[in-house]
Amino acid sequence: MQRPERLQYTRRGFIGAAAILAGGAFAPPGKASEQPGTMPAATPPPAADEPRWDALSVTVGPQKADLVGSNEKVIQAAVDYIAGWGGGTVRILPGTYRMRNSVSLRSGVRILGSGEDSVLIKEPEVKTRLAEDSTSWQEEVVLADPGGFEVGDGVCLQVIDEWHQGAWFIQRSLVARNGNRFKLNKPLSDDDFTVKGKATIGTLFPLLNVDGVSDVRIENIALDGNRAKQESLYHNWGNILGGIWLNKSNRxxxxxxxxxxxxxxGISAQTSNDVLIEECHCHDNVGFGIHSGTGSQRHTARNNRLEDNYIGYYFCWGVRYGLVENNTILNSSEYGVRLGQKDTDNVVRNNEIRNSGKAGVIFERVGDDPAYSPDRNRLEANRIIDSGGEAGVGVDVMGVTKDAVIERNEIAETRQPLKRIGLRIGARTRDVKLAANRITGFSVNVLDLRKASSKA
Known part of the structure; x- marks a missing residue:
């Protein structure tokens, strides 16, 4: 039998062979088979669809559930269990769940209630003063009257602080106890809560706490703040104590x-991006119905009903690229929609805004520095009806607002004209574009103070 010829490999020969092979492997489609010694290119199989998985879920309820109970502890246990396995759904069965602290959500967890039959309600607030100073970075507080306080409670500490030149507060939880001395879940940071500053502690907290997480869904559930039995903080600083508190969370x-x-x-989302709020009903809240908070981007709020709040929809500081559309905003104490400090490139459209206490929509003055004005926002195709008292304003564009577009809105007064103004444009605003608005029923339909200023 003839012995096959032994192949001889040298470094130069190996490199040359590799180059020939590479030339065939990376030839353009349809060309590889035309080259001597190469195989035809394989046709990739069609992409397979990802199957519809039945994700992990656990039920919580007063009875006949995976986890039985009716307070925040059992819901928190369910959330932590689901998060520990990489995500899934916590199903909250019908019942009233009495809350002494927040439920802190985790990434990848979905909260699914049973509609109005699943109610999370705050227990009545307990409040007392501090018996001793608790200063920077301490983790303990001493209560003058500890009656009604329990380990596990969510609390809010308040003080008249000389450093902040006014009221200041911070939210914590009580995690241990020795008589009237309680340990906090984390230090007080650089805040001093002193007896001289009339420091107090009360059981105030958000019902759902969404802090530093991502890819969370909350659906079909009722949150009751039990307002009649809670202290009402100043509407702006109290945003972390509402129904849902988002902070530094995405998607x-x-x-x-x-x-x-x-x-x-009702819902407060601070420094959080890509937030969707849809078909929610926020009503009778001391603060804002929905609060798009500091530094947030790409919030979408659609098909919501916001009524009997201090302000219906509140753009806070530096909110950008938001979309507020197809909402019904009724009976706001001050404004239906408010835009302010550095809120830019937002769109407010196709909303029904009625019976606002001062103005239907306001582009608020925040000083005379153009760097802080609400610029490049669009107000389009809204119905803004019956805004303010005797001197109310439908749409008020104030300060040094720049590049606002106000078009195709119906701005109407169906009561008496009195001293009411349909659209007021401030003297120092710049490049405000008006187009195809229908304004009726006011003492003055359009008051453009830029013209008066230029004549002066």
Whole structure:
């Protein structure tokens, strides 16, 4: 039998062979088979669809559930269990869940209630003064009257602080106890809560706490702040104590939520991006119905009902690229929609805004520095009806607002004209574009103070 010829490999020969092979492997489609010694290119198989998985879920309820109970502890246990396995759904069965602290959500967890039959309600507030000073970075507080306080409670500490030149507060939880001395879940940072500053502690907290997480969904549940039995903080500073508190969280979806009777905001989303709020009903809250908070981007709020709040929809500081559309905003104490400090490139369209206490929509003055004005926002195709008292304003564009577009809106007064103004444009605003608005029923339909200023 003839012995096959032994192949001889040298470094130069190996490199040359590799180059020939590479030339065939990376030839353009349809060309590889035309080259001597190469195989035809394989046709890739069609992409397989990802199957519809039945994700991990656990039920919580007063009875006949995976986890049985009716307070925040059992819901928190369910959330932590689901998060520990990488995510899934916590199903909250019908019942009233009495809350002494927040439920802190985790990334990848979905909260799914049973509509109005699943109610999370705050227990009545307990409050007392501090018996001793608790200063920077301490983790303990001493209560003058500890009656009614329990380990596990969510609390709010308040003080008249000389450093902040006014009221200041911070939110914590009580995690241990020795008589009237309680340990906090984390230090007080650089804040001093002193007897001289009339420091107090009370059981105030958000019902759902969404802090530093992502890819969370909250759906079909009712949140009751029990406003009649809570202290109402100043509407702006109390935003962390409302129905839902988001902070530094991304890709959060909220649908079909009722958030009512809060001592602060219905839904507050601070420094959080890509948030969707859809088909929610926020009503009778001391603060804002929905609060798009500092530095947030790409919030979408659609098909919500916001009524009987201090302000219906509040753009806070530096909110950008938001979309507020197809909402019904009724009976706001001050404004239906408010835009302010550095809120830019937002769109407010196709909303029904009625019976606002001062103005339907305001582009608020925040000083005379153009760097802080609400610029490049669009107000389009809204119905803004019956705004303010005797001297109310439908749409008020104030300060040094720049590049606002106000078009195709119906701005109407169906009561008496009195001293009411349909659209007021401030003297120092710049490049405000008006187009195809229908304004009727006011003492003055359009008051353009830029013209008066230029004549002067």
């Amino acid at each position: 959060i979806q909220m649908r079909k939520i009722i958030s009512r009777e809060s001592c602060a905001d």
